[in-house]
Each structure stands twice: as structure tokens, then as C-alpha cells.
Amino acid sequence: MAKKDIEIRTKDGAARAGLFGAGAKAGVILYMDAFGPRPALDGMAERLAGEGYAVLVPDLFYRHAPYGPFDAATAFENEDSKKALMAILGSTTQEMTIRDSGAFIEALVSEGVTGSVGVVGYCMGGARALNAAASYPDKIKAAASLHGGNLASDAPDSPYRRAVEIKARVYVGTAGVDRSFPPEQSARLAEALRAAEVDHIIENYVGMAHGWCVPDHGAYNKAGAERHWKRLIEFFSEALR
Template structure:
């Protein structure tokens, strides 16, 4: 399976990224979780590429220069590493990722990713997947969030506030217990998407914890991860092909 390390030029700087897959297939943008691009996410991108997609995995924390690497299973147990991660998470706003995504979509198209494309995000990337679907409604046809946090929060940039701008099909897979996306946010998101007439599914993964779908997380659940793959590939296969 072809892989290519490249850089993406954005308004704010140069983004390290990796492209996976054969040109001429539907394009997919993979938005990382809080621990940055690493072997676990690369393996997930390879699996998605192997299913017949051109996948771009950019480093959303590029504004901070060199960092990490972080062990997803233990980083939040180390106070210094936790502080570094939280600084980068809070310093990488929804607006920044929305602005960057125009360049990401251009790169996908330049390298043979057929559009409109799909986007999938994990953890912090989950909220951004919905935000960029709203920002680029004519270029993104499917958006998936897995254990995404703050999808319908009180924040001014909460993704649910832009539901009326989304034209993509939306899938949200949420952990059974997740303080970053509690039941009241799930209900608020469902109402916003339904009122906006967005084709969507919000699915509760009972027994799963935040991070279950990513293989190097301490709470990784193999059965739940396979269920996530089934849902993700169904969404993309039905929508992008």
C-alpha cells in the first residue's frame, strides 16, 4: 500500500502529514486524537486505505513545533505531559482546524483522492470532524466522530451550533460513559441535527470508555473497535462510492 510523507502549506504554517492509499479512490481526512500522529493512528490509516480510500493524516499540533512522542496509555498520568497536552489541545481551536482543512482537502484532491470526501475524527478530532463538515459542506459528504468530546457543549465554537451548515451524512459513536460527551450533550446534538434535517446516527457503545477505538489507548476494546470499523466503512462505502 503506497505511503507518502509530505507537507501541507496552510495560512498558519507547514503541516507534516502522511498520505496513504492508491490514487483514484475516494478521499478521507483522518483527524487525530490528543496524542498526535503515531504508529497506532498510522495503522488505522493503513487499514482504511486498504479498504479502498486515499487517507490523509495531518498533525494538527504543528503550530507547537516538536513535541512528544506521547504514550496514549500513560500520558495523562504524568502531570508534566498532561499539562503539555492540554496546552496544545486548548491552543488548537476549532477555527484553526477549519481553516487548515481547506489545504488538507486540496492536497487530497491533488494526490488522487476523489471527492466529495469523508472525514473521521477521534477524541478531539471528533468535534473537528463535525466542524469541518459544516465549514466545507460541498466538499465533505460524510463525517464520523468516535469518542469525540464537546460535540454539543456550552462553548461558542461547539459543533452543534453549526448543524444547519452540514450537508454530509453524520455518524457519532460515543462511549457508554464519557465525561467529555455526557447524555445531555448527546440529546442536544441529536436535536440540533434533526432540526437541521441532517442525515445522522448517534450510537451509544455501552461498556466502552473514551478512547476505546484506538489500539494504543489503555481502554482499547478489540470488539468495540471492530464494531467501530464496521460502522465507519459502512458510512463511507454507502456515501462516497
């Protein structure tokens, strides 16, 4: 499926994005992991687009362009790339992505999406997907997080704090052992979503490590990734059709 390169005007500049499945009526925004847009994420977006969605993969780090590229398997092992990546991560706030997400939704509409919109985020994108759902409840009907970190941390921008604002269905897939989303955060998130009466599933992928879904990540696990695809496709089919 062909990729269409587009540029999205935001309040802070212009974000590059890839669009797959142009012409589909239902849309999905794929919030990247920490290593930026790259062929691995393009392949994931293309696979999801094959299910009948227009899938947008925006560059959340556009304020720092040009940067990288970063190798997902080794970026944190090399001191120079780790330092550069951590600087970008630290200065790309949740509030920035929340603000940008309005422009992302508008970009899908301008590309012909007239139906429901869903979001899915990996790693750092997981929390951003849930915060986007809380920020645009009339637009976003389904929100998924895979190995998302700090979904229910003590940080003021942790998405569990905004559970009452979420109207979308929510799916959270967690790594079996993940320091960025330990059991106490999972319990806190579950309680917040239950109290807010959000239709949700939190699923623990036992034996998987943080990053298991993304094919160029050092923790990639093919069987676990296929399980996530089965769940994600079913989730979006039920929530967006």
C-alpha cells in the same frame, strides 16, 4: 500499504501529514486524537485505505512542532507530559483546524482525489470533523466522530451550533460513559441534527470507555473497536461511493 509523507502548506505554516492509499479517487481525512500522529493512527489509516480510500492523517499540532512524542496510555498520568499536552491542546483551536481543513482537502485533490471526501475524527478530532463538514459542505459528504468530546457543549465553537450548515451524512459513535460527551449533550446534538434535517446516526457503545477505538489507548477494547470498524466502513461505503 505504503505511507507517503507529505507537507501541507497552510496559512500558518506547514503541516506534516501521512497519506495512505495514494491514487484512490475517494478521500478521507482522519483527524487525530489528543496524542498526535503516531504508529497507532497510521495503522488505522492503513486499514481504512485498504477499503479503497486515499486517507490523510495531518498533524493538527504542527504549530508546536517539535513536540512529544506522547504515550496515549500514560500521557495524562505523568504531570510533565500532561502539562505539555494540555498547553498544546488549549492553544490548538477549532478555528485553526477549520481553517487548515481547506488545505487538507486541497492536498487530497493534489494527490489525485477526484471523488467524494469524508472525514473521521477520534477524541478531540470528532468535533473537528463535524465542524469541517459544516465549513466545507460542498466538499465533505460524510463525517464521523468516535468518542468525540464536547460535540454539543456550551462552548461557542461546539459543532452542534452549526448543524444547519452540514450537508454531509453524519455518524457519531459514543462511549457508554464519557464525561466529555454526557447524555444531555447527546440529546442536544440529536435535536440539532434532526431540526437541520441532517441524515445522521448517533450510536451508544455500551460498556466502552473514551478512547476504545484506538489500539494504543488505555481504554482500547478490541471487540468494540471491531464493531466501530464495521460501522465506519459501511458508513463511508454508502456515503462516498
